[in-house]
Amino acid sequence: CKGSCAWKGKASLASGSNPVSSCNAQDQKISDYDAKSACDNGSTYMCSSQSPWAISDSLSYGYAAVHISGGTESSWRCACYELTFTSGAVSGKKMIVQATNTGGDLNSNQFDLAI
Known part of the structure; x- marks a missing residue:
């Protein structure tokens, strides 16, 4: 599926910034931020570049679907x-993640790591 952060207007972005990239089935970036998600019979997916990577033995970066209690999609997206x-x-290890999806099937205060 296309991540929820890949849609235009889903988050307040800094001037000149764009939504998270989406890719086609061949993992090529798509420039049309309004392209329909593959989960809705469209042709866009999350890109394979949205995979975690290690910075050190104790720190990594990555992406996640997120649902935070007391917040809204626009506050955590x-x-x-x-x-x-x-x-x-x-x-004891740490991971810094960007919330690129809403995690509609998650319970409150859960992170679903994109791996």
């Missing part, structure tokens, strides 16, 4: 968050 993992092999 396209924002960045620092996550700290609290269990498992990654306990």
Whole structure:
């Protein structure tokens, strides 16, 4: 599917900024921000470049679908968050994510990492 941050007018952006990129089925960027999502019988998807990457052994960057309690889609969409993992092999490590999707199927205060 096309991420919700890829639609024009979905977030307040700095002057000269554009929404998050979308790609076609061949992973080529599409310049039409109004192009229909593949989940709605369209031809746009999230790009493979929206995958996480490590900066160090304790910090990585990435993208996520987000649902924050007490907020609205417009308040959390396209924002960045620092996550700290609290269990498992990654306990204590941090990840900074940009919210590029709404996570309509998430419960409150959840992040669905794009991997």
